[in-house]
Amino acid sequence: MKAIVLEAADKPLVLKDVEKPVLGFGEVLVEVKAAALNRRDWWITQGKYAGIQYPSILGSDGAGIVAEVSANVNQSWIGKEVIINPSTNWGDHPDYQQKDFKILGLPENGTFAEFVKIGAEYLYPKPAHLTFEQAAAIPLAGLTAYRALFTKGKLEKGNKVLIVGVGAGTGSFALQFAVAAGCQVFVTSGTSEKIEKARELGAAAGVNYKAQDWAEQLKQLAGGFDVVIDSALGDGFAKLLDLCNPGARIVFFGGTAGGLPALDARKLFWKQLQILGTTMGTKEDFEAMLDLINEHKIVPVVDEVFPLAEAEKAIRKMDDSVQFGKIVLRS
Incomplete structure (x- = not known):
């Protein structure tokens, strides 16, 4: 599959052929239709984020179509239009995340790719009133x-x-x-x-x-x-x-x-x-956020949409913070 890869802090993001993710227990494979950039991605490209590893496929935000599920996941997910909650392994306490809390896109490979794997519990139906590009803008910043x-x-x-x-x-x-x-x-x-x-x-x-x-x-x-x-x-x-x-x-x-x-x-x-x-949020926060978006038919502000291959150009737009709203990559 094609993916945007960060090879080092002093190198631009590049489009490369990489191995398609292999599903583990409870995981699904999402064909990414759109992914959004966050300031987190920008900091990682600057080499100023904890736990950076190379090479990495960045991207916390994504919307797409479920392409494959592992044997223990309900097959009805296949073909569904979804968005991804990138806040994983929060833990049992609603007031703070546990030590092994993670955000999709580092250390696990993220959404700047044709496909991404994620635990089935982090999938949600895409709001019907939104395009893939608009829906992809939601997860990290919205949460x-x-x-x-x-x-x-x-x-x-x-x-x-x-x-x-x-x-x-x-x-x-x-x-x-x-x-x-x-x-x-x-x-x-x-x-x-x-x-x-x-x-x-x-x-x-x-x-x-x-x-x-x-x-x-x-x-x-x-x-x-x-x-x-x-x-x-x-x-x-x-x-x-x-x-x-x-x-x-x-x-x-x-x-x-x-x-x-x-x-x-x-x-x-x-x-x-x-x-x-505060940082990110719980499963309950994410679900309540989606309820608010669906109830009021909120449409996220998308500043500009770039092809996946132009991810480096897209992230350079964040250098001077000239955008208003989200910058999105279209697969």
């Missing part, structure tokens, strides 16, 4: 955003929500999910174009985080926030405490702008604030 908002952030209808850095795939999903849940959503971005796109998706307003007074602008626009979703950290994170309403939850799942800065602990305890870390 991360859903858990951040609802499981960790305890989002409720009528809450005021701030999404820091709305242009990323997680940011666009968080915006769509919060709007669907009946919340008033505000955003930040580095460009006016992305803020306008966020407004088209239902955001009440947005500000450019490059402005020196971005926090003051948000304070004037919204007054305060009940839930804040952040994937950047960095020095600006300290200003979020001033933007929070009493009892607010700040949920973060990345650190693209740096580490956690010095915080005024008095604001934390006096306002009864919570700072919560």
Whole structure:
């Protein structure tokens, strides 16, 4: 089969012929129709991710058709249109993942290929209102955003929500999910174009985080926030405490702008604030996310679709974070 292979951190992604996966107990083979890129894939190509091994077939997100199942898996899966939950081996505790938790695409070979194997328990019917390209955009970013908002952030209808850095795939999903849940959503971005796109998706307003007074602008626009979703950290994170309403939850799942800065602990305890870390999510989170998408007929934001053979070109688009929403590969 054809697959996109990462041979080393200093080499581009290349299309190669590789062995077709051989199924083990409880596994299925999915013919990948579309796969989406994540910031995780970009970090791996930079050699800046734990447990990197070479050669690797990256890709956590995928949608396709079940081509084959192992003997102990229900044969009715064959021919079904599916999406894949890339959050595997979570464990029994809903609050945190166990030690052997894995994300599809490293160390196991991922979805940047004509075929991928996965445990049958991680398959779900593709939402009928979505194309393969749209469905492939969902899994990793959608799951991360859903858990951040609802499981960790305890989002409720009528809450005021701030999404820091709305242009990323997680940011666009968080915006769509919060709007669907009946919340008033505000955003930040580095460009006016992305803020306008966020407004088209239902955001009440947005500000450019490059402005020196971005926090003051948000304070004037919204007054305060009940839930804040952040994937950047960095020095600006300290200003979020001033933007929070009493009892607010700040949920973060990345650190693209740096580490956690010095915080005024008095604001934390006096306002009864919570700072919560999260990553990926449980089987129940994934299922609830799909229910939300199906109920509200949410269509993921796809920035651009590339042929599988142009994976290197696609991932280079992430170098400057110019995309809004997800970048997708079509097999």
